[in-house]
Amino acid sequence: MRLDTINPQAVKAEYAVRGEIPRKAHQIERELEHGAKLPYDSVLWTNIGNPQQQPILAQEPLTFWRQVAALTEYPALLHMESTTRDAMFPTDVQERARQLLDSFGSVGAYTNSRGNELVRQHVVDFLHERDGYVEDFDNVYLTAGASAGVQLLFQVFFAPGNDALLIPTPQYPLYSAASALYNVEPVYYTLRSDHDWDVNFDNVREQISVARAAGVNPRAIVVINPGNPTGSCMTKDEIEQVIELAYNEGLVIFADEVYQANVYQNERPFISFRKVLLDLGKSSDPRKRDMSQIVELVSLHSISKGMTGECGRRGGFFVLNNFDKDVDAEVLKIASLNLCPPAQGQIGVDLLVRPPREGEPSYDLWKKEVSSIFHTLKDRSELIAKRLGELPGMKVEPAKGAMYVFPRMHLSKSASDAARKVGKKVDEFYCLELLEETGICVIPGSGFSFYPEYLEDGSSYSFFRTTILAKGTDEMVERFVKFHMHFMERFP
């Protein structure tokens, strides 16, 4: 096996959030561990939304979650002497663990390939409470995280070498990487960087026309709401327009809604695609009612984001609306090749969709922990936006949602020239210099298929994404400010 004899589609795939810059950062981290003298003593991992990463981000897990998980792992704890047990585990935690154990039998057993039945029923309840509509139990699939769900569905839906997929720019690079791997042609449409990163519908329609004229067949559209890497939030009207577009063009919608709990403002609250789609069924307009019955929607959710940040468990779910039963049977079959999602990921979904309720013993602590995480994220986003926004050439908005800010920088021609000399795009060059000088690991816009825009005078608008997770946000900002001022001096 050599690079030129293996799957060319695998070779083609790029995944920047774990690509060159993070690899370089790992190398620096190893050098620091081996005593290298650098101007900083740690790498700041702000390249990926991994809230519980130690020691830099170190978001504490929710107590309720971990208590239930421990009891399901080692049920003997439920049979301890009751005073000790009750002092250690609130009764609602014990009750939840018993329910889950009754249904799973053991966390060491395979479940149904769609996931455990009790948990899926609770997802149905959650969807009902969130959107006002009961869902068919069989339309809910538990997954090993949203990424696994996306890949499963790409494998089933798309004929390699034949189909195309509409992907926003900027995008989360899972979509471009999976398109490359599964030989689906990516067709990029733009988000309006000057207008809350709203979908540029004129551009979407144009891209579809151009694609079709070239014999390429877009069969689905990816929408990420709240936005990654943009931190944007969609309006109800915008979601309706996406649904109408999908209806007119015969597209499946992939609604990546993994950041639905990460919304930091009130003007654009989270509304699910599913709710908007099902609401259309109540319209007086028969065309809209038809959309509600016809448009195929995949909604993806995850336990890795929100206030839980339980990335390592690998858990999530997707819901299929308006899909043919025969297609669903194929999804189930291909899901079964991996037997089932990890049990603790499935249990995580249960805890996500069924948090403690007011009045239950675990509620107060859970509420306090969740609020604290929420406010920390919001504060950090605002702090980063404020401090970086004061820097020359930098335009930054706090995240409306998700876990990222996505600053725009106006960089000089001399920066572009310096980047070209080392064979890099200017945003990559900036981020590599940032990493080497400060240990801060961020991902350039290019990694999200959003490339520097070069102006007539040779200067550029460049972007990068940073998470809003760093525990030492102040320190990160200090390091950053110093670097940026120096960079702007070097490349005026």
Next chain:
Amino acid sequence: MRLDTINPQAVKAEYAVRGEIPRKAHQIERELEHGAKLPYDSVLWTNIGNPQQQPILAQEPLTFWRQVAALTEYPALLHMESTTRDAMFPTDVQERARQLLDSFGSVGAYTNSRGNELVRQHVVDFLHERDGYVEDFDNVYLTAGASAGVQLLFQVFFAPGNDALLIPTPQYPLYSAASALYNVEPVYYTLRSDHDWDVNFDNVREQISVARAAGVNPRAIVVINPGNPTGSCMTKDEIEQVIELAYNEGLVIFADEVYQANVYQNERPFISFRKVLLDLGKSSDPRKRDMSQIVELVSLHSISKGMTGECGRRGGFFVLNNFDKDVDAEVLKIASLNLCPPAQGQIGVDLLVRPPREGEPSYDLWKKEVSSIFHTLKDRSELIAKRLGELPGMKVEPAKGAMYVFPRMHLSKSASDAARKVGKKVDEFYCLELLEETGICVIPGSGFSFYPEYLEDGSSYSFFRTTILAKGTDEMVERFVKFHMHFMERFP
């Protein structure tokens, strides 16, 4: 999306161990739950190696495993008042949990896409102890079970529509299903049913010639040792022959060794492909030394089998020997699309490769539990083989290894005729009748690409696979014997 517009390769994939018969069994189970009156009160799930499945199989998890898992889930338990804590958790359990927590930071954090570094180091130690050779740390990948590892490597190695793969018959249907899904041409070679299910090397060479003559390019060979569904074990000589074949024909070896701890006899102990390959490096024959340096070997292992049976955690690992570093980089990149394997699966690998040692506080209990599971499996295999082997037309050997027996039945022409009338192969017909009459769910040979052999008189040799896991083996055997006698009366 309709069946004729989705990925035709996905539609083509078949996965019998979770296919028609298990689906039918689920239906029967639901009917029983809803009070249906059938001649039996439960489905006996002997279709898949899922040892901890409740209530039928109900293998107890190893205490050591679950204690460590609970502490890593909820580290507050480590900070309990020490008398209570030490009474509940042996000190080596606490020590192990602390080590793992130090390295993982949190089980809620993503790890390296290859898996946690500490666990991988322990896999290296395990390989050293098992085979006598230290492995390069970077050659070890932790996975979400062996199936996930196989699929990852298929995606990276094989150019869809171009490459072919040698698969044994009978085989575990993951291999045929993944071949279909990833558009790799399966080329089946036979195992010698009359000779310990040894590889039929004449047949392998013939299949390669035929394939090449047809323009099909076999690039790898799958070997399952101990065998699934056959329960066979390979000799050192046979493994050497496979390596020589791979060397001569330029094939990558996929050595599926997930049942390496499930060996119930001493004539054919488990020897790893890796050990045999590396031992060739010490040969006086330069050609053999060359093989040792050249033949690319993938060795797969899992926490789902053995004496642990921790299927629900989704954990395993593979080791790459003699692969090009550029190809390895592609494996890592594609692995990173799923971020990382589940943390509790990775911790499971640590517990698998680093069990308690003699003298440590957990050793005695661990040893007792492991021995008990081992002897139970061995006894059940022998019981099933003995009792079923006494039945007319039935030839059964106890499992030499793995978790299955694979009886051969001589079924009459009238059975074949009856099967044909309902559009089934005779082995499928037999297994469906068995399920409906007794609730016992087994998988016919056809599900393992091993089809009935029709004799001149219209009778057939048919096979089926049953696990040796059923808690109520006696009851299973009773139901089975009764059914078989009745079947043979109906179709004499």
